[in-house]
Amino acid sequence: MAGPGQTGRSGRPTLAVVGATGAVGTVMLQILSQRADIWGEIRLVASPRSAGRKLAVRGEETEVLALTEEVFDGVDVALFDVPDEIAERWAPLAVAKGAVVVDNSGTFRMAPDVPLVVPEVNPHAVRMRPRGIVANPSCTTLSMIVALGALHAEFGLRELVASSYQAVSGAGRAGVATLREQLALVAGTELGTSPGDVRRAVGDRTGPFPEPVALNVVPWAGSAREDGWSSQELKVRDETRKILCLPGLPVAVTCVRVPVITTHSLTVHARFEGE
Template identity: 45%
Template sequence: MTHTLKVAVLGATGLVGRSMLEILEQRAFPVGELVPLASARSAGRRVSFGDREHEVRAVSEQAFEGVDLALFSAGAGPSREWAPIAAAAGALVIDNSSAHRMDPAVPLCVPEVNLEQARDPAKGIVANPNCSTIQLMVALAPLHRESPLRRIVVSTYQAVSGAGLRASECLEAQRRALAAGDEPEAGALGDVLAGDLLMHWSPDPATGYQEEELKLIHESRKILESPTLRVSPTCVRVPVVTGHAEAVSIECAAAITPERARELLRAAPGVELVDDFPAGVYPKPSMAAGRDAVLVGRVREDLGLPGGLSLYVVADNLRKGAALNAVQIAEGLLLP
């Protein structure tokens, strides 16, 4: 008989949590018992998994008793509070929030890149990187292995689902208001995204950067074990529902030709090359949504930096950028 695991999902009513349930099911992860958790607001609601509905419970210490795997996607505050409790109860915690990512004792894992660093985590917690970092690392790690990265310049075009359920519903309401000729309300987005582009991720007055951009810098360095890597990010929220895009230019220790880069990317785990730009073939968020692969296209020499490369990277932020990456970590660490 297959060995099954007791799996808790904290944040089971959210966008990432729901995607986790879907992915556990799609990949036939051996869930013997499911414990869907959220805040007290959602206690008693039901989520469907397998062939039945499961009642959502408010997170508590007792909820983690006997749990083998705890997938967390409820934000940094709940993760800071509950991840150590779940780990002390014996669960392997895979945390989607930013709470533990930069803790030197917590591995920050993209399975295609550094699964080995995540084995036997000292605190029983493994952190899932930020969505924009994950897809960037899947695309750049094969090039970094060929010739170490010296610099990354990246501009992101991030979908609204990356900001959660309330933000996604808010964009819908703004679109309806615009279509009806009404003034859209800022609502959960804090500003009007419908028909516009926004930058609003916790600005850091000291650097002028947004928190989202600083995550790209620090997380990339940690994952690639490259503390002096230079990363220049700009993050933008776009009115797309699902799928983050990134325009990337890199400089490596030795030049990699576009032909060699395509060869490396074609063979890279988790990457799908979508690159015939003269024929109009390049990755789009609509192509990536609902899919597992990180789509890479427009691989070309950087005309602004001879020897450098430019490329365009697109992935489903809820799947590879969050839930799928977490489930892949669990598969790599817990399944034979």
């Protein structure tokens, strides 16, 4: 596969996947392999410690490149699947090199000059990107917004109450590793039958969660924010308002972490005009 600065597949845009070795990046490579006829060159980019690894994409073994400014030379679109602080630093540099950035972090979602786009709901918004960056919502918002957007277009949404039951993969590889470690600890024991016994057995090995997730549900996801809300709950509220262009929409959200590896679930109670 061509390296930076070389011509990719004729007539097709060059794509950079930044964070290719992460949890989301791994899924992205699977999707790209299912749609192999869209892109020309695909550059896989990650931290210097992952540089040189080989990953499969479109049936080809492709070497991972270290994240540098030069890696964006000639790139048309850069997909960022990295922590917020990495996106904040590197996305503008990719734009300066001429790329359109599609960012999966929370860094730019609520910036007024960055569109928050879900193609099935507001595809027109992608054309207005003064900073050269397009954001996409969190996975919890994304799980409901396509259906909610269609209903809003037809009936006019006026109030939303939602609860999310979020898999540990929402906390990345660390979340998945924590659940697997805790499941191994409790397997074959009587833990989970007495109040606090799992907590005592796990000790401080809770990973990115405030409490054990094995044999448990944790009524908290994210970090503390104003008025007693968690960051995950405010994400769902604020992202829904922005995508649907309803800045004053009354929204109440409760986010709960559940002991499954992947797939979030939600309950959604929506009220529409005329109800």
